[in-house]
Amino acid sequence: MKIDPICRMEVDEASALTTEADGATVYFCSEGCKDRFLTDEGARLTRTAYDLVIIGGGPAGLTAAVYAATLKMDVLLITRDLGGQAIDSRKIENYMGFDFITGPELVEKFRDQLLHSHYVEHLISEVERIEAIDGGFAITTAEIERFTSRTILLATGMTRRRLGVEGEEQLQRRGxxxxxxxxxxxxxxxxxxxxxxxxxxxxxxxxxxxxxxxxxxxxxxxxxxxxxxxxxxxxxxxxxxxxxxxxxxxxxxxxxxxxxxxxxxxxxxxxxxxxxxxxxxGFKPNTGLVMELVETNDRGEIRIGGDCATTQPGIFAAGDCTDAFGKRIIIASGEGAKAALAARQHILQLRREAKARR
Ligand SMILES: Cc1cc2nc3c(=O)[nH]c(=O)nc-3n(C[C@H](O)[C@H](O)[C@H](O)COP(=O)(O)OP(=O)(O)OC[C@H]3O[C@@H](n4cnc5c(N)ncnc54)[C@H](O)[C@@H]3O)c2cc1C
Structure with missing residues (x-):
């Protein structure tokens, strides 16, 4: 496996796009990242300010990202991985358009849409901190990169619960x-x-x-x-x-x-x-990043309205990290699309207000 220098995604040496730079072969996940490498002369992400930053690359985040691209939004996706929980499903029998599909196959189709049909700027990383700042939010990754955005769409899903019994910690991955x-x-x-x-x-x-x-x-x-x-x-x-x-x-x-x-x-x-x-x-929602910023319910899920807006203006949330009923791929995807639309409305409203003040 090789690492795309623009987005840090692991790519397969045999099928990745390549270019030669300083006498070495450089590997890319997509034409989009290759173009950015060629125009940015090898820089990583040169931009740090966006209208929308989506956090999480499961069904909710990936659908939101592709939706935002179709809406021509200025968007960056930051995620630890592509696919989220959906990649673990061996047999999906409840996603429209497919009588049967495996998780990895469905995620491959999502990935194609994100990287090839609509190129969306993306970064493989863990977001460690979100702060409210003047005019939006600051987002810090595990590599201490700092991005700012007028809106955030949180699609961080859930992680598995532990039993908490004797021997569980010591025998992790040893059975x-x-x-x-x-x-x-x-x-x-x-x-x-x-x-x-x-x-x-x-x-x-x-x-x-x-x-x-x-x-x-x-x-x-x-x-x-x-x-x-x-x-x-x-x-x-x-x-x-x-x-x-x-x-x-x-x-x-x-x-x-x-x-x-x-x-x-x-x-x-x-x-x-x-x-x-x-x-x-079972699972617990990954909502630690915004606990201080938005309201959550007693299960730690982010409270959202019908348009995926949270209690903090400018922060939207979608999928399993929210209190939306039904933890399913198709529901997370639908919520992701809805949240992207709502974030766009919010950004247009901010622009109208800024114009009125001028
Ligand atoms: C084994 C299994 C089988 C399933 N089978 C089915 C099925 O057959 N049909 C069905 O409809 N549903 C199924 N589900 C449920 C379905 O997968 C979830 O409802 C769906 O994936 C939720 O999508 P999501 O995008 O909200 O969250 P997730 O899929 O949990 O994705 C969250 C994403 O956020 C990222 N992330 C989290 N925190 C951070 C951070 N701080 N910084 C950056 N990135 C972050 C994660 O890496 C991940 O990419 C199954 C789930 C499992 C575990």
Whole structure:
């Protein structure tokens, strides 16, 4: 893998666009970044002030970015990765236009739209700080770059919750995983447990069916996923189901060897051997960046209005980081489009007010 010097995206050496500079080959994710490299003579981002900065490159942020491009907005997308949670979905059966598509395939299509159909300026980085300043906001990345923007569209999604039990920290990535499909290879022909009862856990069980030697599904409630997948998993012959059980400890030194669980409401404790554990017990919204700036609900989700406006004028939010009902790809995408439209309205309004003052 090579790194695009303009946006810092990892690119595949074999398929990336290239140019020669100072006797070396330089690799790019898109014509847009290559053009910027050629015109900027190798500078990274030369611009630092925008009308709109979108933070987060999941379905909400990517749709917002492409939408903003179609609206000819002056926009920069900053994200840790392209795809967000959607890339972990093995089987998407509820996105319009596709009877069935995998997460990586759908994200590839989003990525094509962002980089090739409509080039949107983008930077692969983590935003560490957002401050309100005169006339807008200042955004600082992990590389201490500072951008300013008149508006912000927050689409930072959610991250997975931890169980918080004995052995979980020590055995991270030494048998304990949080449901990324990339981690399946670590448990080939091994006994595994999947912890959780929602769609993510159930999808993980389905993905493990041809990989693991045996699968135990442990949920503290009845299975809560969509009826079709619950039905399929209940019929899966190699799955042993433990509903109403709580995992209380993970065991092992160099790698996971087993778990202890307790039947809820009883003292009945049981140990299971396992060399892999996938924890899929839900998510928490990534809203720490704006906790001081906008109102959130008791789950930490950003409160938004019908137009995705937050309680702070100029900050819009979309997707799983908000209190919008329904955590789904199509909903996050729709909210992203709506937020981009609303941010444009806000910027036009600011321009009208500035003109009236002159
Ligand atoms: C295993 C799994 C399977 C799923 N299957 C389905 C399915 O079949 N159908 C369906 O409709 N939905 C499914 N979902 C849910 C769906 O993926 C989410 O609802 C959707 O991805 C939410 O999109 P989002 O853009 O709001 O957030 P996310 O997808 O969470 O994206 C957030 C983005 O923000 C970035 N980010 C966060 N903080 C920062 C920061 N400080 N600086 C820079 N970048 C940041 C992240 O890196 C990421 O790119 C599934 C989820 C999982 C985990």
């Amino acid at each position: 304990i995983f949080y449901g990324n499909v990339q981690d399946l290879a670590f448990v080939q022909d091994k006994a595994v447990v999947v912890i959780g009862g929602g769609n993510s856990a159930l999808q993980m069980v389905e993905s493990l069916d041809r990989v693991a030697a045996a699968i135990a599904l442990i949920s503290d409630t009845e299975l809560t996923g969509d009826a079709t997948i619950v039905g399929r998993v209940r019929r899966q012959a190699r799955v042993t189901l433990y509903e109403g059980h709580k995992v209380t400890a993970f065991h092992g030194d160099d790698g996971l060897r087993g778990i202890t669980m307790r039947r809820i409401g009883t003292n009945e404790v049981r140990e299971l051997p396992a060399e892999g554990a996938f924890i899929a017990i």
